[in-house]
Amino acid sequence: GQQVMQIPQYQHVQEGEDFTTYCNSSTTLSNIQWYKQRPGGHPVFLIQLVKSGEVKKQKRLTFQFGEAKKNSSLHITATQTTDVGTYFCAQPGSGNTGKLIFGQGTTLQVKP
């Protein structure tokens, strides 16, 4: 069945250090989405990647979609305490219904 693997599960960094989370799928994806969930909160949409090799930036966040459209990454430059939370990648489920299959998430802790 469809699966999306996300690593690492946890990451502790010192404020100012960089952070990267990786997402790998067993199948070729039509697109991939990234969400952020703050502690005690709900997932909030960050971005959707559609094209092979696509790279998108949002301030200190850089999102990349692999050439084969089977993997993706999220890189945060110079982390801040506001970056704390769990970052999920999500791939579309079967059928064009908007169903999402989420990875296990990477929880980021930032030490001030």
Next chain:
Amino acid sequence: DAGVTQSPTHLIKTRGQQVTLRCSPKSGHDTVSWYQQALGQGPQFIFQYYEEEERQRGNFPDRFSGHQFPNYSSELNVNALLLGDSALYLCASSRWTGVYNEQFFGPGTRLTVL
């Protein structure tokens, strides 16, 4: 413009009981999906409602059922509650435009089964 709203925010039930959770989608959205998020896990798709019908279902037993009303709001019902049903239940709304893009999640209902 209110986003996705859910009620109640917290709920405590005992095994064997039944529960109903409610969701109002973001204005202009016609599709509601329900997800279950266990502690430390990613959200798991339960089912999706569009045009008042269940359009797709995840790997959840028939104890989980739902409904969508003409105003696009939705309910999730869980019968014969088990301890393992304790989780955060998230409602996500979206709008069908020929494709689906981002999902807007509500704040969730935290269900505890004792």
